[in-house]
Amino acid sequence: MFWRFTTLFSLFAVATARPTRGLRKRAADPVLNETQILNFALTLEHLENAFYTLGLSEFDQDAFVKAGLPAFTRGRFEQIAEHEATHVQFLTEALGPDATAACNYSFPFTDPNSFVALASILENGGVSAYLGAAQFLSDKAHLTAAGSILTTEARQNAWIHSAVLKLEPWSRAFDTPLTFDQVFTLASGFIVSCPATNPVLPVKAFPSLAVVEAAPAPGSTIHLTFNSTTTAPTFLALFAGLNTTFVPITNATALLPTGLQGTVYGVVTTNGTAVSDDTTIAGVAVFDFAFPSQADN
Template identity: 30%
Template sequence: MTSDTELLEVFDARAKRRDSRRDFFKAFGTASALAGGFVLATKTDPASAQAAPSDADILNFALNLEYLEAQFYSYAANGVGLPANLLSGPGTTGAATGGRAVAFTDPVVAQYAREIAADEIAHVTFLRTAIGATAVGQPAIDIGTAPSGAFSTAARAAGLIPAGASFDPYGSDEAFLLAAFIFEDVGVTAYKGASPLLSSKVFLEAAAGILAVEAYHASIVRTTLYAKGIATPAAMIGSKTIIEATESVSGARDSLDGASDIDQGVRATGAGATLASNIAPLDGNGLAYSRTAGQVLNIVYLNNAAVTGGGFFPAGVNGPLRMSAAN
C-alpha cells in the first residue's frame, strides 16, 4: 500500500469521526428536549470551582464514580444494589433507581459481570475507609430504562434508538456490555487524570491500584464486545452493529468532553485497520489518555456545558468537585 493511500485512509477516518460528533450534537439536542432535565443549559456555581483540590476532594470525586459503577454492576449481576451501610455520608444522599438483574445468555459474560461487580463494591468500601469520616454519601443515581433517563438519552444521542424510545442495558448481554463500555473507559481516564494531583504517596498508590483494575475491566468489556462483533457481524444493538455501537458511543463521549478527538471504539482505524482490533485506546505514544474532573462530569452528566447535575447523577455528585467543564 502506498503512503498516499495510507494518508487518505487516515484522513477519511478522521472525517468520519468528525461527522459522528456533528450527528451527536444534533441528536443530543433532540434528546435533551425530550429528557427535560438534560438540556444544554449553563449553570454557574463559583463555590464548586477549586484550583487546588485536596487529596480527600479527589478521592471523594472518585467515590461518586465508584457508587455509579458499583450500583450498575451489582444490580446487573446480582439483582440488588449496595447495602445501606455503604451509602451514608456528607452531601445530599439519594437512591440508585431503575437497576435490575440481567438474564445473561452467555455464561462467560455473566461471570465477568459478577467479578466486576465484586471489584466495584470493594472499591466503594475501600475508598470510604481510606477517606474516613468525610467520605461523601451516595448521591441520587439514575441507572433505569425510562425513555427520558440517562441510558436512553445517551443511546438516543449516539444514534442507537429513535426519539421517544428507551434503551435497556439489562435486556441482553450485548446491551449490558455496551453500558459497561460507557463507564469503564471513563473510569480509566478519570483515574489517569486524577492520580498526578494526589500529594500523598499512600493515596497515589491506592489510586494507581484502582486505575489498574479499571483498565482490566475496560479491557474485558472492549475485548468481549469486539469478539461478539466479529463472531456475529450482523448482530445489532439498537440500530447499529455491535462494533458500530462502540464507535457511536465513543463519538458521543468525544462530543461532550471538549474539542480534542481522543475517545476510541473497539475497531482500529486507518491503514491496516482490518488486521487489528483497538482494545487499548491509546495516544500516539502508546499511552492511555486522561480526562479532567470537569470532562468526566461532562460525560456522566450528559452535558457539554458547565452544570452541576444531570444524566446519571440527576442532582449532581457530592463533594466540592461537582461542576462539569464548559465545552
C-alpha cells in the same frame, strides 16, 4: 447500542485548515485537596457500583445467553461488581467521616447488550478519571492505591471491549487523561440527585454536546448540536491518548480527521491551540472508532 460511536453531549466543527496536533496541554483544573480528590473518586465508584448492582439484578444468566452473549459474560460481570463494591469500601474507610454517600442514579440500558456497551464506556471513563487526577495526589499511599484501581479498571474495560463486544482491547499506546470537570460532565448524566449532606466538590458539568450521526467514521463530516452565544471561532478538540487534535467548526459541522481509532473524547472550545475548562463551551463527546487487528497501532 448505547452511545457506541457518538457522544454523551457531542461535537462540531469543520472548516478548511488541516487539523493541528500536539502533545496534550492540561486544562486548568479546579483546585481540589487530597480529601476532595478521594471523594471525587468515591463519587465515581459509587456510580459504577450502583450500575453493576442494578444491571445484575435485572438480567440473570439466561437473559445474557438469550441476548447472544458468551456464557461466561455474567460471571465476569459479577466479579467486576465485587471489585467496584470493594473500591467503594476501600475509599469510604480511607475517608472515614468525610466520605461522600451514594446518590440516586438513572442508567439508560434496556437489555444485556446495552448494559455491556454502557459498562465499557463507564470503565474507560474511570481509567481517564484516575489517570487525570493522579498528578494532583501528594500522598504516595493514595497515589499507589489510585494506580492499583486504575489498572484494574483498564483490565476490566479491555475484557469487556474485546472478549464480549469483540472489538479492540485498547485504543493506542497511551490512555487519555481527563480533567475533573470533563469527568464530572460524563458522570453527571447518570446522577439524578445526591444527599444534601454530601461534601460539595468544586467541579462543574459542561453544557451538552450531541452528534447527529449515530456512527460517524474517521474522515467524515459530522453535525453537532450545542448551545452557545459566543461570536468567537469554535473548535472541536479531540483527545486521544496524550495528543489533542483541533478541528475548526463551521455552521455546526466538523470534519473528523482520518486515522482516528479507539476511544476518543471531544469538547467544543474557543481556543484552537490549547484546551482549558474556561474556554470549553460544550462536551464531553465519546467516540469509539473500531479498528482491525491488522491496523498500525
